[in-house]
Amino acid sequence: MEIGFLGLGIMGKAISVNLLRHGFKVTVWNRTLSKCGELVELGASVEETPAAVVKKCQYTIAMLSDPSAALSVVFDKGGVLEQISSGKGYIDMSTVDADTASKISEAILAKGGQFLEAPVSGSKKPAEDGQLVILAAGNEALYKEVIPAFNVIGKKSFYLGQVGNGAKMKLVVNMIMGSMMNAFSEGLVLADRSGLEPQVLLDVLDLGGIANPMFKLKGPTMIGRSYPPAFPLKHQQKDMRLALALGDENAVSMPIAAAANEAFKKARSMGLGDLDFSAVHETLEALKPPH
């Protein structure tokens, strides 16, 4: 199966490498074209525009930063719409809102193409290891056709029905995750300031009912105040913002998510947007060195 891949950031690169490793032919494009070099060394082909990738491949996957990037790659000059046609499938794995997914879907369908949104749960390491959770919605026939690729990319795929449901599910999950990360940060600081060993707190948490892979993975680096980016904080804040807008549309009050969003915004204002989202820890006053 020949797959086109648009967007070689943290996730796009990891997913493309994994597809190549499993014998898929992959043709890549990235806005900053120089980032394609590493993939070429591993056997990928490169094209100079998203349109050229779509022209060459029956199926094209995109993994882009946010709604504006996802729209630009489809609608701008040299974009996906110029070459999408009957018999071609476009699969957008970027985390966006339901409106963005619907706009893209309508445009692709109007050109005779097939569309699937397929945001993912899981970060850099699960992407490298093919252990993502895929939240697909849209054209069910296309979903079935690309299952061989999804089986390599993820450990489980969900088909969620109409376009928009994938985006909504992903935003709900990340809203919970962003809120948890803030509570966890406060807990680490509270333990430290009240004379407890944060590492012992991690051990206690890991044995109880709120044990989870995120605390286990991020806890030790947060204690060391190191935040190498796996999931960039600017993207987590984008997801909180989009989840809050979904809450707004549905009249769901979300005071905890709103507070978490403020903390991520504050972290961005401190210049921490490109670090891992666990860097929200740095917003806590108690962590800062005394003046």
Ligand SMILES: NC(=O)C1=CN([C@@H]2O[C@H](COP(=O)(O)OP(=O)(O)OC[C@H]3O[C@@H](n4cnc5c(N)ncnc54)[C@H](OP(=O)(O)O)[C@@H]3O)[C@@H](O)[C@H]2O)C=CC1
């Ligand atoms: N990292 C993670 O753990 C996870 C991320 N996600 C989601 O996946 C998506 C990608 O995340 P991630 O790989 O971490 O992000 P990165 O910031 O590492 O990569 C973003 C990608 O989008 C491209 N891009 C940005 N703006 C534009 C634009 N205007 N036009 C064309 N391309 C553009 C970048 O190109 P360039 O190289 O030129 O800047 C790059 O390829 C996001 O929606 C994120 O929320 C989902 C699950 C986990």
Ligand SMILES: O=CCCC(=O)O
């Ligand atoms: O959108 C990013 C999700 C990160 C994760 O699930 O660990």
